[in-house]
Structures are given as structure tokens and as C-alpha cells.
Amino acid sequence: MSDLIRISRRRLLASGGKAAVFVAATGIAPQFIRPGRAFAADALAPGMIGGPTGFDGAERYQYGPDTPEGRAIEAAKALKAAGKAPAKIVLGLSDGSIGQLTKPFPAGAPSIKELWEKETGIAIEIVGLPNGQEFTKTMQDISTKGGAYDIYSTEWNRLGDLAETGGIAKLDDFVAKHKPEWDDPKQGYVNGAKGVSLLNQYRGSSYGVSLDGDFQTWVYRTDLFGDAAEQKAFKDKYGYDLAPPKTWKQHGEVAAFFQRPDKGLFGSTDLRNQGWGYTNWYQRYVSMASPNQFLFGDDGKPLINSEHGIAATNEYAESLAHHSPDAISWGWPEQYGNFAKGGAAMTCAFSNLPKFLDNAGNKDSAVTGKIGSMLPPGREIDGKLISRSVLWFSLTGMVSSQSKNPEVAYLLLQWLGSARIYAWMSANPGGYLDPFRLSDFSDPLVRQTYHAYHMDVVRETVARTVPTINYPGATAFHNALDENLMASLTKAKTAEQAMADTETEWKKIARRIGEDKLLEAIKTNKEAWPTVLDPIS
Amino acid sequence: MSTALATPALRDEGARLGFRLTLPAQILVLFISAFPLLMQLYISVTDWSPLSGLGWWNAWEMWNSFANYTDLAADGRFWSALKRTVIVMVVCVPAEFLLGLALATLFADDFPGKRIFYSILLMPMMVVPAVAGYMFFMLFQSGGPVNDILSAIMGGPVTIAWLSDPTLALIAVMIADIWQWTPLMFLILLAGLVGVPQDQIKAATLLGANPWQRFTSIVLPKMKTIIIIALAIRVIENFKIFDTLYIMTGGGPGVATETISVYIYKVTTQDLIWGYVAAIALAILVVLSIVAVFAMKCMARARQVPA
């Protein structure tokens, strides 16, 4: 039995990352572990029509009638009363995120699912989608006319692809009618209307509701960086103080300094495998010009087969030297597992890494209390620092065109994705849906789960984040890039060859998709690129 | 057959029963080939993709006049996947055969411990290939057991990154395949070996044949059928190699271990160019049909050899 308890407490408590079947509560918040404590706040605050109750501070997540949440609930109730609502809404969701909807958090609170069902009388049936299979399963449902879901959730940048299939419903009418206020300047999306356009829209129409914030964020080990002996050794060797690196050059030096494979320590373990590795290449490439080095010109011509593309690719391949020898075969589970064991000095990961690994409930983490966050490394151009991260994965909810009740499905998404409910949900340690709204970054519960030190850096990282390709053909474009970058990592191709071949492939894909469709999408995508330039300190 | 059984009535009854007995299999074959074949023929001449927003039956709107087939001819990734599949096959199947035959030779007569050794050697067959994939993924990590063993043998730390190197990754997946399937070869070949009639061997021995002569002149000819069957089973199954390989490397690094099945899996689930996938499928079907006819002839001839 003692083993049983140990294993449970240790790692199986909570799970994170994008793929687990475990959806569990963790010991992050003490009140989480012992349910049933009596709380005074078990009724709605005055003027509120709905929201969670039963824990301290619950009123922050309650809403009045004139809020996106309130309107969603009222409209759903009205549809239900008029007999126009189904008994249940089927929601396809990543396995690893289901806990955030089904586990009560904090203690005394209802679960998100219970709350919606209680307030509207419409049940939610959650169908889990396995590891990395969200898009595949969604496409399967669309192309085979399966009709198994009312709501899909897939990576945000597949929105263009999915909208073109006609498999997801255009939400413009519902948005106009129910006013989700996504661009609210205080609580809404980062960058206001531009942020909404990036995450929820395709060619000017709304097709999705963002439910995630996978801004790739850098973390480092405060114990290593703060160690006096390490600091002295570093300064002796490189002539400047050991600190979280500001530039890619510094990053390479710090990583090389900490690269001690015989002691089980690697310099920097940002992912290098298929489907993920290019998030690091992206960061290196887009920071090559001020304010950004774009992937495509305004005329739709690929820009990667250039001096900058080749330099970024060379740098990317060379940086393998301060990574695990197995870097290319590591996915995020290996990355998280290694970091938890104290196997890396720096890494770049989902914003939830500290949520899971700097976590008193995770007895298997050797790095609890030893994680710090930093802005992405950048480059000095014209006296300014260009520091860029990348948005990758990030789930977005979409209404299936096969849904018989698109309006109710949309209302559920509006409710889930609005400021109060979303902050409450993303603070829940039971899953992977990460904060992304302005309101999330200052929310006390979110800051508790994700750590205050980290949330401040995440907010700044968001302001420096470029979107990945989100136009039709996104998958094909990325695969072509991926394949060629991998070839350069394994030295099967030179950087020059890799970029030239990527360009050829991209031109072929662009032809298949249709240039005019693409030009417009590229333009919209570019509008969302960051313009922040940092001073050089 | 005796004349009593050759009456027209019995023959008719036989024909009717034969028809009825083969009907379920015919239906299943028709079920799995008719629609898929017609559908793939149809969409293979279009740019249709589930991303196009059209139902597949409307694919004609995206007619591309055989562009998929010309693309296929020029698709370097497809041809290298095919080449790789063949390389894996010509390495793995003979290796499994030779190892299986060597082991079978060692097991052909009785010796103490035979039964238990035999059972242990067959164990890999009982491991689900996907599980084997995870195990080999771990075994081949740079700090993993394989390098640990190599370090012990070489007397110094070995940290080969097997799965991150294009050549070594291919070797690693081939080792996994050989590990899993040599037991099958061993099982079949051993059965063949002990089936060789003793009296002929004795006769040859009395005539002064040495072991090698006995092996080549009596044992091998007797085992020809079984060898062909064993090789055919492995060639057929190895051509489709997917499970273990996909879990170990995902076809990577890059495309270094991408075989035909992995390639098709990726284009189907990631690139989603289904019209193109249909063209690939049909091209493979044509080639394999030729192979099948050839294989049938071989099998038929092999079975005619008197045992």
C-alpha cells in the first residue's frame, strides 16, 4: 500500500503536456486535496446571475446578465425553453485536458461541466482525443461525414485548412448576436482585434474560439544560474556574468558551458523532433530581421531560401551540440521527464512546464523551486534587441457543420472562452489548457498554479510571439520545412540544400492551394506579428 | 474416386455446396475490394482532399488529368521510401532466415535443456509489436541498455545516439524486426528439418557423405517447400513493416526510416492529399498483383515437389 500511495502522489497525480490520459488534480493548491471544507461563499454575489460558488474568491468568476458568459447562459436557456436545444452537446477534446472541465477546482467548487449543466440544463459529453491525434480525428469525422461531434478542438493553425473543408461552421452570426467581447481591452485577447483575428478567424470570418495559449516559453534552472562557483567559472571563461541569455550567441555559450552529459546535464533541451523541432528554428529565423524576418513576401514568394534562412538553419543544426545525443528522437514527454530529473540547464516548452514541474505535489520533480523563466533569446539589430517566440499547437474550439445545434455549441464555446470562466478553468491543474487572455495573466488563481514569476514572463513572451503558418496548407508547409530541417540536422543535406528544397516544396504546395487564397491569408497572418523591440541592456 | 460418387446428382450437390461454402469469403473479398478499388480509381485522377470541402463523390470537380501519377513518378520521397522498404526486406528476411536455420540446425536432435531453450527462443513472437517498439526505443537511447552492454564489452563508455542518426536508426529498426521474427523462421525451419526422413540420411551416411554433402544433397532439397513458404510469409509481412518501426522512430530522423507504410500513413493523416494517396495505392496494387501471380506459381510448383 505504501508503494501505491507513493506512486500516486509522485507522478500520477497530475499530468500535463498535450497528451496524457491522466487527468488528475494535483497538490499544487492545498485546498484542492481536501474537498468538503466548509466555505462561506456558497451563494452568488449580489447582481450575479451565474458562476462558480463554494470557495474563497469565487465571486471573481461569477457573472452578471450583461457579460459574455451571462449572455451565453441566458441564450442557451432560452433555446432550451423553446425546445431548440439538444439534450447534450458532444465535445471532442484532447484527453489530457478533460480534467480541467470535469475536476472541481478549487475545493468546494463545482466542475466546469457541472456548472454549465446546472445553469443551462444541457449536458456536455466529452469525447477524448488521443495524443496528437486531434486534427487527424477531426479530419476523419469531416471527410467521412461521421458527425460524431458538435464541437471539435484542434491546433489553432489548422483553422484555415478546416474552414476550407466546409467541415466547420462560420460563427459570424452567432458572434454578432451574442457578443463574446474577445477584443475587450482589459480582459480580452492580447493585441485586441488583431489577436482575435489571428486565433479565431480565417479570411475575415470567425470559425473558432481559442481555448489555449501555447506560447513557447523559456525556462532555466535558478539553482545552476545562481551558484557562485558556476558564476565564477563562467565569467572566467566568457568574460561576462552568467545570466539568462539575451541573445542567441549568449544562449549558445551558456548552453555549451552547462553541457555535461557525463553528469546527466544538458545545456538546452528545446525540442528537435519531427513536428516540434522547427519551433526552435522559427525563433532563430524570425529574429533575423527587424522587426521580423517573414516566411513569405507580400507577393507570396517564400523568403526562407536566403542568407537568413541558411544562417538560421546552420545555427539550428550547430546547437545540437549542447543537447542530448538523442535530441532528434525526443518528444515533449522525454523533454519534460528529463527536465524533471534535473537533466537540463535551459529549455523552451509549453507555458505549463512550471505548473507541472515546479509543483510541490510532484514528488518526482527534482527541480521544484528551482525554475526561473526568461524571454526568448534574440538578436541585436540596429541597436535594438529582436527577441521572438512562437505560437505552436494551442487548441481552438470549432463548431462542426454537421452539428444539429450549432448555436448551442457556439454558446458553450463562448462561455468556456470568456474571461471569467476561462481564467477559472486554466487555473485548474487538471489539464493542459493554458492561459492566453489578458485577464488570465493577473488572475490570482492562475498565478498560483502557473507561478507569478512565470506568468509575468509569459505575458511578455506573448507580446513577442510570432504565429506559425495558419493558412490553408499549414500542415503541408510545415511538413516540408520539417523534413528538410531534419535532413540538415542529420547532415543528410546542407543548410543551403535544405532551404532550396523547402522553397521548391512550398511553391508546389502554394500552387495546389491557389495563390489568391494564400496571398490574403498571408497578409492577415502578418498583421499579427509582433513589433516589440527591446533595448539592449 | 469410386464410380458411386461420380453420379450427376452428387456432383450437383457438391457444386451447390461448394458455391455456398465459398460465398462468405467471396462476399468479404468483394466487400473489401470493390468499393475501395472503384473509389480509389476515381479519386486518383483528381486533386481531391478532405481539405477541399467537397464530398469525395464530387471529386470530379477537381479532375487533374493524371497529374497524381506523373507526380508519383517524380516523387523522390516515395521512391526512396520504396527503396528503403526493399533494403529493410533484403537485410531482415535473409538475416532472419539464416539465424533461424542456424538455430534450427542446433535444435534438430535431442540434448539436455532443449525444451526450455526452445520455449525461450519463441518468446519474442508473443510480444505485441507495439510493445516491442517502446522497449526498443528505450534500449536504443544513448544512455540506454544497448550502449550499456556495448560499454561493458568495449571497456569504455559508449554513447551512440542510435535513433538520432539516419543510418543507425535504420539499423536499430532492422535489429528490432530481426529480433521479433527470427523465432518464426526458427519454428518453421525446425519443423522442416526434423521432417527430413531418417532413412535417406542413413543411406547417405553409409555411402560416405560428409555433413555438408548430406545437408546440400538431401536436407536442402527436402526442405525446399518449407523454405519457400517461410520466406514468402516473411517477405509479405515485412513489406508492410509499420508498428514497431513507427513507434521507435516515427519514420525519422527526418525520413531516414520511412518505409512505404509509414510514408502512406503520413501523407494520409498529415498532408491529407487523398487523391494522391489513391494513386500510390493503385500503383502498389499493380506491382503487388504481379508479385502475387508470380508467388502463386512458385507456391504451386513448390507444393508439387514430392515430399
Place this chain on the structure above:
Amino acid sequence: MEGRGHPFLPSASKRHQQSSQMKRSIPFEIFRYAAILAAIAVTLVPILWMVSMAFKPIGEWSATGAELTWWPKHPTLANFQFVFGESANDLIVALDHTALKPILSSLLSAVFGTVIAMSAGTAAAYGLSRFGSGQNLPLALIQLRLFPPMAVMIPVMIMWSFLNFNDSWWGLALIYGIVTLPFAFWLMKTFFDDMPREIEEAALVEGCSRLRVFTRITLPMMRAPLASAALFVFILNWSDYLIALLLTTREWVTIPVYMASLSSSMTGQLYGAKAALGLIAAVPPVIMGIAIQRHLVRGLTFGALKQ
């Protein structure tokens, strides 16, 4: 069984020494044991790694470069308890779904897939072997087996969705039954071809109908071959990863598909749980394999072996 001589190598047993002019040397015996032990070592490394992993607590998994542990220092059953969700007991852990349903799904789909393949295959084999019906089947079925399932998955996904078979054990059972039908058919056909017909003919002369002869006389006589063919088909179905990956989503995922999702960001891949499940997955084939080990050999040789 009496000790028998080696087909071509010099024999050691007394019985054969008399007939053999050469004596087996001691060096040969040493070589034999050394070679077998080497083969067994190679065979066992991955299996022992799996067994050891299944009983290791997480600190000893060491998949990602930390210190390597060959044997669990603190053996635990927690991995097994975990996959069955027991650790959720009044603790804060909740496995979203336990391994029970996937095991059930694997069992149902593999068993019924085997039933489909064996009934259709046996009937068709008999029809062809005795009455010459379905002359097209041998070639059609070889083609079916030769063809990579991946290449027909697009139309199959569309058909299965149309029939509402997606994500169901019966949908999987049907496709399993079809893809393993060739093996069932070929194995049974060889058995029927080799079976002496005198008994059947005698029964016919007695006035039995042909159908009655098949069901009451032939099938009972073929119990052992049926069992070995069924086991082989079952193992093929039980091992599948690719088809289940594409045709199931959640309710009826099979063991290998479920296994792929055993990972978490607290710890990375849950290798211990995967290994524990891998061990469990090996149980059915092992039990069945032991039960009909002898017939298995005969089955796999496609009757090419006349004993």
C-alpha cells in the same frame, strides 16, 4: 518421443552412434550450448528489460539519460495497479480511463475477427479443396494479404463511417476478419488438400449429405489444425496497431493504441505502465501458444510437412 539423430550433423545419442560412422565431438557440444546461450541472451534482453521496467518505480525508469538501472531496486506493483486505476482509490489520482476497456476491446475484436476469418476461410477452403468452387480465391486472397492495409485505409474509413462501425469492437473485428482471412484460408486449404478422403467417401456411400459429411465428419477430424490456424490468426489480430489507430477514437481503443497515450508532462512517457501493460498483453498469446504448441508448427508449414 525417442531421441532422434541429427539430419546431417554427426549424432551423439547412443542409438545413432551405431549407425553413424562419426562421433559427435565434445567441442561441438560446447559450441552448441554457447551458440544457444548467446541467442537466448539476445532474445531475453528486451524481454527482461520489459519485465524489469514493469516492476520499477518511476525513479528507476531512466529513459532520458539519467543513471541506468537494470533491475528494480525497489520493486513495486504500482504500475499494474495504476493501469487498472486502483491508485485512484481515495487519492487525488484519476486515470481518465483504465486499461480494462482497451483489454476488453482487444479481446473482443481479436476473438471475433478470428471467428470471422476462420469460419469464412475454413468454409471456402473446403469448398475449393473438395468441389473446386471459388477458383479465384487463392490469388485474390494472396493479393489481399500482400497489400499494405495502410493503402486502403481511406476508403475503409469512409465505408466504416458510413456503416457506423467507427470506434467499435465489431467494426475492428470485421476488418480483422478480412485481413486475416487469407491466412485462415491458405492454412485450412492445405490441411483439407492433405486429408485422406476415404472416410468422407465412405460416409457418402452410406448416404450422408455432403454438408453433413463436412460438419459431422471432416470438421471434427480437423480439430487440431483448426486450433493452430485459429491461434495464428488470433496472434495476428491481437498484434495490430495500425488499423486500430485509424479506426478507433476512444471508446474501443485497443491495447497498443491505449498504450501510446500513457504519458504525462509531470514525468514524460510512463514506461513502467507501458511495460506492465505489455506484459499483460503477452498473456493471451502465451497461454494459447502453450496450449497448441505442437499443432502450431504443423499449421505454419502449410502442410508442406508430411509426418
